[in-house]
Amino acid sequence: MTVVNEPSPHPATEAPAEPLLDVRDLHVEFRLRDGVSQAVNGVSYAVRAGETLAVLGESGSGKSVTAQAIMGILDSPPGYVTAGQVRFQGRDLLTLGREERRKVRGAQMAMIFQDALSALNPVVSVGAQLGEMFEVHRGLSRKAARQRAIELMDRVRIPAAAQRVGDYPHQFSGGMRQRIMIAMAMALEPALIIADEPTTALDVTVQAQVMELLAELRRELDMGLILITHDLGVVADVADTIAVMYAGRIVENAPVHDLYRAPAHPYTRGLLDSIPRLDQKGQELYAIKGLPPNLMHIPPGCPFHPRCPRARDVCRVDRPPLYEVTDPGSVADAGGVGGGGRTSACHFWEETLDDE
């Protein structure tokens, strides 16, 4: 595997204030019996307070592994962070000790998992699980913690919270369980919430309720939110900025309106074109050919080149850095002079952008 230095996508001029979370050049690998899987290969992104960053990617793109590394809940072994920084509120989390990290986790950053049924303990009542946050981090008594648990359940609009506080996870429906997960994540009013596919297992009507609740709480508490998902529809509804991941790398970074209007990476364009539409019946769907790469054998050059309709010789050899994108049609970057925060890891981003 060749090592290519990628320029940092965060020039010093960009941020007026220090972002809440600043991930820089993060590398994660899994050392498995049959080889080393390069799950994350130099991911950088930043989230400011009150901002929603959507991390978009297919399974195996490294989006969840990045989140686990940020939270410090990566299974190790086999997973190892081999390089990079996770700067949170001015400190590099990766240099902190176990005990210090544990204090950050839950209190200052929290995570919402996809599958609430397996993320909750099935033999402990939800009230006790919610209350545990206050007992451990705030030193409250069991009784006081239970009271806070009821308040939390009220806040995420679980009906008859006082009666249901002693119920077990299996006694709740999928949507209600996901509300409990949200309640648990926001219990200590953290500055950052990472939601890993929070609504993937839910029906559309319930999904709409849960996303609405999440957006409302985020506004109320002015939290930063990282939303990890593969659903381009959900992203369009809630995100401020989007980072598209492929084979452990960010291939495109853009404000939400710009990305959907004019994607600057062929992979993003392919994804947008391959979803069927609700408002009209289409002809044949555009399909990205081939399969995502095996992370033990990531193709040289641009990792997307075997599937890319635009691939040329240079793509097979040179790994594209994250180019800064100047987009004349951009909303955030009026006039297209650059500095709008758009980047694309494609040698031919200009053509991709212009292609209509």
Next chain:
Amino acid sequence: MTSEPILEVRDLVKHYPLTQGIVIKRQIGAVKAVDGVSFDLAPGETLGIVGESGCGKSTVAKLLVHLERPTRGRIFYRGEDISRLSGRALKAVRRNIQMVFQDPYTSLNPRMTVGDIIGEPYDIHPEVAPKGERRRKVQELLDVVGLNPEYINRYPHQFSGGQRQRIGIARGLALRPEIIVADEPVSALDVSVQAQVVNLLEKLQAEFDLSYVFIAHDLSVVRHISDRVAVMYLGRLVEVGTETEIYDHPTHPYTQALLSAVPVPNPEAREHRTRILLTGEVPSPANPPSGCRFRTRCWKARERCALEVPLLAVPAEFRDLPGPVAHDSACHFAEERDVVPSAGPTRPAGADGAGVRGESGDSGEVPGPQPPEPGAGSGEAPPEWGAGA
């Protein structure tokens, strides 16, 4: 409908008994998974069935392929009632109605090779392929679904999710059926792979003249693939019509709520879309509400809804109207409402899987952008909009 339906379903009912006691079991009730479903399927047609989890759509699929026996009701295949068949007669009919399952990871036996999995239907129906020809037939099928015929001796774990779903489809095709019942065939797949499998299903339909019953919860995929769509809620169909009738002119409040909740990949839509947020949860199918089953979550519900079961028929007020509003809708207070937000400008669809982009931007049917409705979208219950007839 111009041609004779290939499949007619009439008042199909499936109740699962709820029992109490261990030694002496007493029936104390029933989960009414499917409770009076009727529809037709025309040859070469795709009927999409949509609904949320627990609405009974998968049970309908199992009843159609005879994995479950109906409690009541009839299924006619080419005019013949197949719901009470058994033995040899049933076996003959089953050849023509095959199924593709949702989960490509659990629906393939991990200890069988791909060749054995796809060839297994020939063991049950040896008249389709004599022993010596099976290997060649299986390789042909692999080729048809876009897999390398040399993979015949590999095992399922050596394939990705999308490839496994292709294997499941090949197995469904092995007996050259006329009808394929596909239960959530693409919902376990990634976006880019999902498009490949949807395209494959459409290609196969044209090639083998198949009729599909396509069951899914993803409303965009269903619109893409279906000619007609049936919306299901708590064991009953609430609205049935062509794809345009359902998506562009929905008249049942549940369909409207469902469509308005779908996230659309267009950030421009988020400011001016009306989202109908339903309150509460789907009631238990063991104890469904009286009258209209949707009334407990419906913002239009009145006394009549609790007393009278609305029939699935063209509502009286639309009966004489020409055009797409006049389609079956089981609501006493049916009203048309445009709820599907525009997904932005039409992107040209690609011509094939090789990454070539065609220049076929057809936007003939896009409904114009609707003016935003004041007040709606953030509240719990949307406001009343006209009381109907």
